[in-house]
Amino acid sequence: MTKILYANDLTACFSLWRKEGMRVLGPVSKAKTSGFGEVQDAHELDLNLVLTARTLKELFFPRTEPMFSYSIGKQKIETGEFLPSENACIIFGARPCDAAGMAIDDELFNWDYRDEYWFRRRDRSVIITIACKESDDFCMCTSLGLAPDSAKGSDVLLRPLASGNGWRVEELTPKGGKALQPIASLLKEGSEAAAPTAEVPLLFDLEACTTWLADPENFESHFWKEISERCIGCGTCTYLCPTCHCFDIQDEGDTYEGIRRKNWDSCSFQLFTMHTSGHNPRATQSARWRQRIMHKFNYFSDKFSVNSCTGCGRCTRECPVDMGVRETLQAISTLQK
Amino acid sequence: MSIQEQYRSRAKELLREGTVKMVIGYGAGTTPLRRRPIFITSPDDADRLVLDAACRTNLAGYLLREGLLADQKSVAVFLTPDGVRTINILAAESQLATEQVIVLGFQIDGENARQLEGTRVADFSGIIAERKKKRKEQPSHEVARKLEQMTSVERFSFWEGEFSRCIKCYACRAACPMCWCRRCVVDNNQPQWVNTSSHTLGNLEWNLVRAFHLAGRCVECGNCSEACPVNIPLHLLNRRMTEEVLTAFDYYPGADEHQEPVLASFRKDDPETFIL
Structure with a gap:
């Protein structure tokens, strides 16, 4: 019961x-x-x-x-x-x-x-x-x-x-x-029976992916450019991601009166890492996409022992150019073999 | 031979001959109904190209990728007539040279993709002239007509409601081939012209600034509305501007590569004396 x-x-x-x-x-x-x-x-x-x-x-x-x-x-x-x-x-x-x-x-x-x-x-x-x-x-x-x-x-x-x-x-x-x-x-x-849960197929070998990502040799791999060539640099994947959490602090107002706000920000944007000098350590879109994947499956897990992706699939579902975590990890899975 | 087969072999030929260094086209997507932009540089990969009624994205914007056309080599790109108009505008705005663009022209008629004859953008001027004529006769969108009948207060609250969903992901900007500014006005923060916050004022400012910037430039390809993850009918704003420019100046953007930008050009004999 x-x-x-x-x-x-x-x-x-x-x-x-x-x-x-x-x-x-x-x-x-x-x-x-x-x-x-x-x-x-x-x-x-x-x-x-x-x-x-x-x-x-x-x-x-x-x-x-x-x-x-x-x-x-x-x-x-x-x-x-x-x-x-x-x-x-x-x-x-x-x-x-x-x-x-x-x-x-x-x-x-x-x-x-x-x-x-x-x-x-x-x-x-x-x-x-x-x-x-x-x-x-x-x-x-x-x-x-x-x-x-x-x-x-x-x-x-x-x-x-x-x-x-x-x-x-x-x-x-x-x-x-x-x-x-x-x-x-x-x-x-x-004691009524529950409906069977959805059958969600396994799409990639996560462990193989995180191992590949952890190898410093792969940081400069051509893979990153190829996988993200069509990325248009919008914030859709990050803003519709349940775990993406980056934010920007913005002051609105003037010297005498104003408000400080906390706004969503996205590593997809060119401005995200732009220095005051004009130098941008993530100068290309592929470097930005690499950051998103590395953050989720390497840096975050290093720090907190958990990957920051839950597989909701929104990044792919809503991407204007049909990119997403899914394709990238599937491709990395294949590189392993 | 299907149109897809024809275009695959044409792409293959262009790459093999060295006429182009790259073909920008459509490939299979995550699901059977999805297509995604792909970049083919080897004749062996040309068979990955797909052409059917699901190929809707205007790919012209990819030509402006930093450095792509810097080596003076040519690139072939799959384009509908509106895509060709995009190239014309980009050329008129000095963003590219049409000599570097080979057009793989097509049009979607219902469930089918149809081949369009021509190789260079100039070859499509007849088709574009036809489109202009049709556009003039085309009745306004149903929602647009409703909007026209509203009072300005009602109309403002309609848009306020639509924009309230905006999450400031800038997918509209990123997907738009006309948004080629190296640094968008909203990314300028010294001073901050446009509020970056996604609140009522910030959302209104952003979406209206973008609409104004596209007046007389938008080819109505629909990339912005397609890209918007919260389904704001952005095309309604741009269509309205298109109609305004068409009626007031008999101007249809992208008619040819020498067409002067309607809101960025003037004549000395313009009857409006304030211009000079």
Whole structure:
């Protein structure tokens, strides 16, 4: 026997959570894109999506956010802080790859200092993930050591019932357990079978790839130019990546009044590493693409013992010129043989 | 012989003869419905070229890759008539010399790719003149017509809504063959002309600055809207500008390589005295 949450009870769950002062967010398709947004009713959710176009990270690391403001008057200087103060929230219907991405970025944002912007939001949110029973041509979680029902980064894991009427509920963390308390009356004991999880084919040998990447001989390989020749240098892959976390600090205003903001930034951009002198250590697009791959599968793993890719496939899915992590690692896999 | 076969053998020949050093075309993509830009430099690789109705990207922008045309050698590129217009504009704007461009012309008609006769951009002037005529008669896009009927306040809020999705990935700029500035205005930070933040003002500034910059230059290839990961209908802005320029100046960008840029040229006898 296990706990079952029936889809018919979902809206009632949302009400109970709201009564506890929590906001409820989930995957929504709106205005020609999809991402995570606040919902009142279960019908607003788009749970049939394999994956939202935009990732979970936006909830913790918005594309732009104010850090502080300043104004200099004749008598005094005033400053204002903008630490996140949103109410606690339940994120219902994340996918395992996205949830895993948040756990990976926790390492980064808690490394040389604790990023309060990230953790204030992370600490006040509960991720309820739904295992995938479907995948698409771009999914590659299994190649990254994850699975369509990975628990990493989630507080509760839901397995869709074979009947399609609801989910088997697996509590994963104390935070998840606490979030289930207010809706305990709606969780029924049952033994209904779960639907099989999606079959996501293995696309490359990750270990072979990381070994190749770790070899300094390959840093200047022709491979990089060939694999990234068509890259147009936009930020799509990085901005739609659940783990890409680079940001830029921008001051908007003038000497007397202004605001400092934290904005997404991308290693794909020429300006990303441009020095004040005009020298650019990553002068070519291939050097920038190499950086993205090396960061994910070499530098990040060196530091945190985990690769910063969860195999969501968005980089390839959304690339205007059909590039992505998938093609690059597949190609490296082949180089090995 | 299918059009794909014909073009493969033509590409092979061009490379074998040494007429071109590279063929820029389309290859198979990650999924059966996807095509991706490929760069062929050896005749043996020409069989990787694909040509069918799924080949939609305007490839002309790749010719401006740093150093590609610096050695005076020629490059062949798969181009639709709008792609040819792109080359004309780039030539008029002194970004390349048309002598270095061999056109592998094609057009998508419904489900099929059709061959277009010609080798040099000048060979396509008849087709382009036809397109201009058709463009003049073409009714505005349905959404564009709705936009025209709105009040300026409604129209502003429509665009504010569309731009609110913008994540400032600059895929529109990167995909646009007309965005060839070495340093884009938004990347200038001394002073910072355009807000880089992806908030309401920053998004409006960026998207409108880009639309203005493309007025009288856009060939309506659709690269920007295709590239936009949040599906902002950028083409509506550019189409509107195209219609404006067509009506006001009878100007269709990219008619030939000597056509002067409509918003960057003047005549001494212009009736508007403020110009001189």
